[in-house]
Amino acid sequence: MTDQRAAYVALALVPGMGPIRLRTVLEACETPLGAHAAPFAFLRALPRFSAAVATAIKRTTPAAGQRMLETAARLGAQVLLPDDAAFPRSLTQIPDPPMLLFAQGD
Numbered sequence: 383m384t385d386q387r388a389a390y391v392a393l394a395l396v397p398g399m400g401p402i403r404l405r406t407v408l409e410a411c412e413t414p415l416g417a418h419a420a421p422f423a424f425l426r427a428l429p430r431f432s433a434a435v436a437t438a439i440k441r442t443t444p445a446a447g448q449r450m451l452e453t454a455a456r457l458g459a460q461v462l463l464p465d466d467a468a469f470p471r472s473l474t475q476i477p478d479p480p481m482l483l484f485a486q487g488d
Contacts, residue, residue, distance in 0.1 A: 385415060392444050397434075401478040401479065410424075
C-alpha cells in the first residue's frame with residue numbers, strides 16, 4: 383500500500399492534474415502505480431489529457447510522492463487521501479472533492 387500511496391501523492395501533485403483527470407487516469411489504469419507505468423500514448427489518449435499533462439505524469443515518479451510523505455511526517459503533518467479514515471467525509475460528498483489534504487494536528 384505504501385508504494386501505491388506514494389504513487390498517488392505523486393500523481394495528485396502533477397501540474398495540471400486535478401480531481402477529474404486524477405479520477406480518469408486511476409479508472410483507466412486501475413492503480414496509481416499503473417498510471418505511472420502507462421505509456422505516454424495511452425495517457426495522451428485519455429479524455430482531457432493534453433500532451434503537457436501526459437508528459438508531466440511520465441516525468442514524475444512514485445519516489446517524488448514518497449519524498450512528499452516523508453517531508454510532511456518530518457514537519458509533524460500528514461497527507462490524507464480520500465480513502466483514509468481521517469479524511470473528512472463531508473468533503474467526499476461535494477463535486478470534485480480535493481485529491482488530498484495536508485493536515486497538521488488534530
